[in-house]
Amino acid sequence: MPASSPAPLVLGGGCFWCLDAAFSLLPGVTGVTCGYAGGSVDHPTYEQVYTDRTGHAEVVEVTYDPAKVSLERVLAFFWQVHDPTQVGGQGEDLGTRYRSVIFHVDEVQRAAAERSRATEQADLAKPITTRILPLAKFWPAEDYHQDYFARHPERAYCAAVIKPKLKKLRQSLGAAAGS
Numbered sequence: 068m069p070a071s072s073p074a075p076l077v078l079g080g081g082c083f084w085c086l087d088a089a090f091s092l093l094p095g096v097t098g099v100t101c102g103y104a105g106g107s108v109d110h111p112t113y114e115q116v117y118t119d120r121t122g123h124a125e126v127v128e129v130t131y132d133p134a135k136v137s138l139e140r141v142l143a144f145f146w147q148v149h150d151p152t153q154v155g156g157q158g159e160d161l162g163t164r165y166r167s168v169i170f171h172v173d174e175v176q177r178a179a180a181e182r183s184r185a186t187e188q189a190d191l192a193k194p195i196t197t198r199i200l201p202l203a204k205f206w207p208a209e210d211y212h213q214d215y216f217a218r219h220p221e222r223a224y225c226a227a228v229i230k231p232k233l234k235k236l237r238q239s240l241g242a243a244a245g246s
Contacts, residue, residue, distance in 0.1 A: 068225075072130075072133075073131070073138060073175075074172045074173060074176065075098075075128045075129055075172075075175060075205075076128070076129045076131075076138070076141055076142070076169070077102075077104050077105070077126050077127070077128050077169075077170040077172075077202050077205050078090075078126060078129060078145050078168070078169055078170070079105070079111070079124035079126040079127075079165075079166055079167060079168040079169075079170075080127060080142060080145065080149030080151070080157060080167050080168075080197075081125070081149050081157025081160050081165045082125060082154065082160050082165065082224075082228070083101040083125040083126060083127055083159065083166075083208065083212065084101070084102075084120060084212065084215040084216055084224070084225070084229060085103070085148070085157075085216075085224045085228065085229050085232060086092035086099070086125075086126075086127040086148060086149075087094065087099045087101050087213070087214065087216065088213065088215075088217070088229050088232075088233055089128055089144075089148040089232065089233065089236055090127060090129050090141075090244075091214075092146070092233065092236055092240060093136060093140075093141065093144050093240070093241025094135060094136060094240075095131050095132050095133075095134075095135030095143070096129055096130070096131045096136065096143075097125050097130045097131055097132050097139070098128075098129070098130040099128070099130075100127065100128040100207055100208075100213065101125070101126075101127055101208040101212040101215070102126055102127070102128055102205050102207045102208045103116050103121075103123040103124065103125065103126065103188055103205075103206045103208060104123060104126045104163045104168075104170050104194050104202060104203075104204065104205050104206065105122060105123055105126070105168060105170065105200065105203075106121040106123030106124075107121060107122045107125065108121040108122070109204075110208075111123050111206055112197075112209070112211065113208060113209055114238060115216060116164050117162075117164065119162045119163050119164055121206075122163070122208070123164060124163065124164055124165070124166050124168050125164050126168070126170065126205070127196055128143070128205050128207075129141060130188050131148055136201075138175070138179050139179060139182075139183065142179060142180060142183035143183060143187075145169070145183075146183070146187045147236065147239060148220075148236065149167060149210075149234070150186065151157045151167045151184075151191075151195055151197045152191060152193040152194060153167070153194060153196065153198060155156045155174045155229070158163060158228065166196075166198070167195075167196055167197040167198070168195060168197060168198045168199075169184075169198070169200070170200055170201070170202035170203060170205075171199060171200070171202060172201075172202050177199060177201075180199045181199060182194070184197060184199065188246060194221030194231050207243070216230075216233075
């Protein structure tokens, strides 16, 4: 990674298929990788993480071009793509693997995440449950999880959950571009 590129941001906010598809919409994002973080098992598999016994969350590693999108904008978008006030999952996706979390790799990311959470909390009536934690290790998910929505938009979960979410996010991004 060139010295001018920021460290990727590792975010959890529900199903990583949703996060992958959502962050792929954000201008300036150069890559999204589904994976696992925050647990105690090395080289976790989806089947292990699904049990909620590894401590891992489904996350995405987001890389971005700071000349096109700031860390602050990536974090602001994070709050749009999920409900940071829900405890124990997102929507019907329940379990600790679907928790809301920001994993930071340095003080810059930690401070930006703290500021971003405080800004978002000011606009919400319910408390944000999102944890901000140091990243010990990001484990990429199996290949079949990468770009899942792009490859399988017709699958039931994709059509029922991800597609409507992306429609709202596209409208939001369009409105932001027009302002």
